[in-house]
Amino acid sequence: MFESLSERMESAFKILKGQGRITEINIAEMLKEVRRALVDADVNYKIAKQFTDEVKAKALGQDVIKSVSPSQMLVKIVNDELVNLMGGSKSDIQLNGNPSVILMAGLQGSGKTTFSGKLASYLKKKGKKTLLVAGDVYRPAAIAQLKTLGEQLEVEVYNEEENKNPVAIAQNAIKYAKTNAFNVVIIDTAGRLSVDEEMMDEITRLKAETNPNEILFVVDSMTGQDAVNTAKAFNDRLDFSGVVLTKLDGDTRGGAALSIMSIVNKPIKFVGTGEKMDALDVFYPERMAQRILGMGDIVSFVERAQEVIDEEEAQKLQKKLRKSQFDFEDFLGQLKQIKKMGNVKDLMAMIPGVGKAIKDIDLDDNAFKHTEAMILSMTPGERKNPELIDGKRKQRIANGSGTSVQQVNQLIQQLFQMRQMMKQMNMMQASGKMPKMPRGAGMPGLKR
Amino acid sequence: MGFFDIFKKNKAEASPSVEEKEKASDLAALDQGLEKTKTSFFGKISKALVGRSTVDADFLDDLEEALVAADVGVSTTVKIIKRLEDRAARDKYINTSELNRILREEIIALLDEQNTTQTTNFKYPSDGNPYVIMVVGVNGVGKTTTIGKLAYQIKNRGSSVILGAADTFRAAAVDQLIIWSERVDVPIVSRGMNADPASVAFDTIQSAKAKGMDVAIIDTAGRLHNKVGLMNELTKIKNVMKKVVPDAPHEVLLVLDASTGQNAIEQAKQFIAATDVNAIALTKLDGTAKGGVVISIADQFRIPVKYIGVGEKIEDLRPFDKVDFINSLFKD
């Protein structure tokens, strides 16, 4: 159901083919698609409207460069504008206190406790002596949860089993941190709704009494239209210093990021990309823009893939991909790489909108076995030149690999689709700040 | 001017001055920090309809805005409006109250499930086999809390309940469910953290059967629906229960967080594929989020919303009421 914005705009633009300028008339239709895509990506509808109005103003002045279509041009303007908005105020985590106090705030289940653990782990690696404070005295086993994480990370957790007052606990924790020479104090808090006056008062008091160096608003990246209300309410009370966007390992478009940035104008300092304690990353506006627009979080996928893919291989492959020469030998090589990578499925899942070509794929382990068997049943010539594979050869390959002609057809189809995809990406890239060519992005063994 | 200008063709060409005015007021609204929606939607409708007797474009624009703002999503919003228009076209003279009624009817039609099992009077069979409820959903939506509240309700209605702590992954998840079991005062089967969740589920059903319990509720670890391995694990948990009770689980309850946007549709799709979800619980409706995305989900997958969560306390679970829900969509 998620088409990428460029696909949508292409179709919006079809009616207007042949026009080489961005005009009032052709832009209206395209911007409608942009707006729709943004709202489908959970950008708040008012912000989406404001955004497209700004894009319109920017776009109208521009002549379309010969080699790109107006829709490509507009995608680029939209993308740049998004990056611009989300990357506006970049800043690192502030650790200038003694100890530095970091306060978490957010709705129930947004990921505060998990992120507290992740941050403690991150700071510990940076050589900071870090204290975690169990300030959620309400949710069942919330303290036990933080203590478990603390044990796992070998980070001390401060808690008071009998004390039901988070403000007092936090104050005592800071005293404790001072006497014991901790550099950082991270205060986990209970989840709360912005309309819960009592709880909002509590966190306001927590702020007043602990004087934090950082207040991080932790928000689930799957949040919808309500993100603006909640972010605004928390910001009105706390004037928080940064945002943490969690659960980005999912396939949400994450439009809430844009909504929040526009409404509170605070930097997104970290993102959460998994349940494990090392699944924390800094925020990349370019990736987020691509993700919201349905271009896929290709870059972070590639980075993870890179860790295991042989550099030189990757370089060679990239060249081939550029020329759309990707053949079955490469396919086979990739299969081997993939086997090294382990959980391909999770990796693949990070690409929400790479394109229809690999959408709704069903990756089972046998898919690889069959794929490998089929390629191994091809002659070297066939592998290099898949165009050679006619009906007779297909039958032979199917027989040799214990598969069906239909499966062989599918595989060949996939290779061509991949080439096509690469071609498109090359084109996008040529048109400007589009996704960088992913190294090793063509994934074999995919089955619909 | 409508947000997506869906109905542009229905209107006389809007003059630029109107457009500009609208734009200015939109931005002013933003400046005021989204305070704009203070008047209720139905209030706005009434205002919009003063002196008019038919559905007009302004009205539809307001409607469009209200629905999109409640996370109903663009395509379902378009669908609702189309249906309303069709009705209005048939009967040209509709007044305000009729319009409100028709609007509700059209949304209810989308929400309506094919086979209705009413929640409040549902009697859990006590035939020696436990009625098994498996609870699934992404991380942090409120599965464990919903289980606590649900167990409390079922117990209050006179059936016996046992819980199964099959979230063996998230830190202290087992402790959390144990605390709920103590609060509700029902038995629980737990094998500690890192135990195989399918084994915990199996043991729970077996224990439920041995003890002659009426209902068994299985908690599962939150998981993002795009993680194929974790979704397969869920299928396995579901299937292993059949070894004890062949038609278990009788209910697979998907928990959705009302603050989730359009991603909930994908969540529903993937959890249905992995576990044949047949009921939905929509949590955190005590907040400012509307949860309008369940309209699309109910419509697309024909799965009824059975419960709503309205707080963190033990009694904060309600049966889903369509009319209340629809009214709340249009409230500020």
Ligand SMILES: Nc1nc2c(ncn2[C@@H]2O[C@H](COP(=O)(O)OP(=O)(O)OP(=O)(O)O)[C@@H](O)[C@H]2O)c(=O)[nH]1
């Ligand atoms: N996949 C994924 N899950 C996450 C991420 N961050 C947190 N979670 C999970 O989301 C759920 C809720 O996280 P918590 O850290 O307990 O959230 P919280 O805000 O402390 O919740 P409350 O204290 O209950 O308000 C847990 O199941 C976490 O494992 C993330 O980045 N990715």
Ligand SMILES: Nc1nc2c(ncn2[C@@H]2O[C@H](COP(=O)(O)OP(=O)(O)O)[C@@H](O)[C@H]2O)c(=O)[nH]1
């Ligand atoms: N306000 C509110 N909070 C809820 C509701 N349901 C669950 N929660 C909270 O949401 C958080 C996550 O819930 P939990 O049951 O641990 O979610 P799980 O990870 O899906 O099992 C907890 O802090 C709960 O107290 C609800 O209906 N309203």
Ligand SMILES: [Mg+2]
């Ligand atoms: Mg917590």
Ligand SMILES: [Mg+2]
């Ligand atoms: Mg749970």
